[in-house]
Amino acid sequence: MKITIIGTGYVGLPSGVGFAELGQEVYCVDNNAQKIAMLQKGEVTLFEDGLADMLERNLASGKLHFTTDLPFAVKQADIVILAVGTPPHPVTKEADLQYIEAAVKDLAPHLSGYTVVATKSTVPVGTGDKLEKIMRDINPSADFDVISLPEFLREGFALHDFFYPERIIVGTDSERARKLIQQLYLPFKNSRLVFVNRKSSETIKYASNAFLAIKLNYINEIANFCEKSGADIEEVALGxxxxxxxxxxxxxxxxxxxxxxxxxxxxxxxxxxxxxGLKMPLVDTAIAENDQRQIDMAQRVLALCPVANAKIAVLGLAFKNGTDDCRTSPAVKIVSELLQHNTDITAYDPQAMQTAQTLLGDKIKYADSAEQAIAGSDIVAVLTEWPEFADINWEKAGQTMKHKIIVDCRNLLPMAEIERLGFEYHGIGRGKK
Ligand SMILES: NC(=O)c1ccc[n+]([C@@H]2O[C@H](COP(=O)([O-])OP(=O)(O)OC[C@H]3O[C@@H](n4cnc5c(N)ncnc54)[C@H](O)[C@@H]3O)[C@@H](O)[C@H]2O)c1
Known part of the structure; x- marks a missing residue:
């Protein structure tokens, strides 16, 4: 089977590499020529565990191709997967469909033979209908189905999630598309392939993410409760x-x-x-509370600074561990907030220094190691849950600090051990302290 993936980012790249690893002929297309040039040389353009080796192996086998030549790649394809960005619209904040609409306008004239066009990008409900109409208007005689194939991978576990998906949701009413997708996912024997209608599929993606956002919001609320009640959120969450x-x-x-x-x-x-005309109070509250949470975290760090113009060591800039992605990272937002209050910040992240610099520029200093960031600081803020931060020799690191204060916004460090070493330790929701 020949698969063309349009958009070679955090979703498109691991998916393309994964399908090639399963033996499919894969064409990965991007309109960023610099990205494609790097990928053609076997250089990864984002950090994802295991990706570099798998990319190299599949390039060498000749199964994986990178190109900016969209017409050529589309002509080859049995399945075209759309994996371009759908960022928030700068004004309305609705999903901005300009990239996906541009992609289908570009590909429509080049469809050849029966083709399934699968939307992996997260798109508003009804987008499948819209894309189908755009393509039919451009190429009325083309033989294709537009299906919804939402992506559920977690950055940092993208390859694991590609090979072992908990479920594969497919939104289509077309029997031909269904057969092709069944064939594509034949190697995923233990994963549940669920066929639903296209709008249900588009809704499942949003409903899943909204649920998880609400769940996270809920546990943060319980953490606040624990801080007052004297309970420990780690124990409570376990229970x-x-x-x-x-x-x-x-x-x-x-x-x-x-x-x-x-x-x-x-x-x-x-x-x-x-x-x-519908209200979604749970979702709206999660959005508002999450924004406030990040400001509250910055305020918490500021309140614990032992001196004015404190030197703050920030550990972690990526939005979570295992990735270099800093888009809407709480760490970046907290750092930005801290910068409003006369602070002197030195940060370190094992993978995200480059991506963070594109957002924070020279407003902060960047260290070569966690130890270097910590040295000379008044306070350490742990903002991303990279496991290696727990493995720092904190006894030694503490000796290089001016004040031994840690705000651990991820409850990552071993609290009892850190306190035994003489640090003033502040975690999240650890009321018994
Ligand atoms: N990142 C995730 O963890 C994740 C998970 C599930 C779903 N999604 C969804 O998947 C989609 C892609 O997300 P991402 O994080 O991979 O985005 P990304 O920004 O990392 O990658 C998008 C890529 O598409 C390319 N592109 C844009 N327009 C193009 C065009 N017309 N032709 C060719 N290439 C084009 C860009 O150059 C970029 O390389 C989004 O809708 C997102 O919501 C992302």
Whole structure:
């Protein structure tokens, strides 16, 4: 089977590499020529565990191709997967469809033979109808089906999630498309392939992300409760999560959610509802509380600074561990807030220094290691849950600090051990302190 993927970012690249690894002939297209040139040389353009090796292997086998030549790649394809960005519109904050609409306008004239055009980008409900109409208007004789194939991978686990998806949701009423997709996912024996109508599929993606955003918001609210009640959120989350009706995932209190999906998808869903005259108070509250949470975290760090113009060591800039993605990262938002208050920030992230610099520029200093960031600081703020931060030799690191204060917004460090070393430790929701 020949697969063309349009958009070679955090979704398109791991998916393309993954399908090639399964033996499919894959053409990855992007209109960013610099990105394609790097990928053609086997250089990864984003950080994802295991991706570099798999990319190299599949380039060498000749199964994986990178190109800016969209017409050529589309002509080859049995399935065209759309994986371009759908960022928030700068004014209305609804999902901006300009990239996906441009992509289907570009590809429509080049469809040849029966082709399934699958939307992996997260798109508002009804977009499948819209894209289908655009393509039919451009190429009325083309033989194609537009299906919804939402993506559920987690950055940092993208390859794992590609090979072991919990479910594959397919939105289509077309029997031909259904057969082709069944064939495509034949190797994924243990994953549940669920066929629904296109609008249900588009809705499932938004409803999933909104639910997770609400769940995170809920556990942060319980963390605040614990701080007053004297309970420990880590123990409470363990106790709650053992109830299978609730489940233990997404019960980690922290600085609020971020990244390229939850913030924009919750806002886009709420926008859709408003267009229909519908209220979504749970989703709207999650959005507002999450924004406030990040400001509260910055205020918490500021309140604990022992001196004016404090030197703050920031550990972590990526929106979560395992990725270099800083889009809507809580860490970046907290740093930006701290910068409004005369602070002197030195930051370190194992993977996201470059992507963070595109957002924060020279407003902060960048260290070569966590230890370098910590040296000479008045206070450390742990903002991303990279496991290596827990492995720092904190005894030694503490000796290089002016004041031994840590605000651990991820409850990552071993609290008892850190306190034994003489640090003033502030986690999240750890009321018994
Ligand atoms: N990142 C995630 O974890 C994730 C998870 C699930 C769903 N999604 C959704 O998947 C979609 C893609 O997300 P992403 O994070 O991979 O985005 P991204 O910004 O990392 O990648 C998008 C790529 O598309 C390219 N592109 C844009 N317009 C193009 C065009 N007309 N022709 C060819 N290439 C074009 C861009 O150059 C870029 O490389 C979004 O709708 C997102 O909401 C993302």
């Amino acid at each position: 709650i999560g053992l109830d299978s009706r609730i489940g233990s995932k997404f019960l980690k209190a922290g600085p609020g959610y971020g990244g390229s999906c939850f913030p924009k998808d919750t806002v886009a869903m709420s926008y859709m509802a408003r267009q229909w």
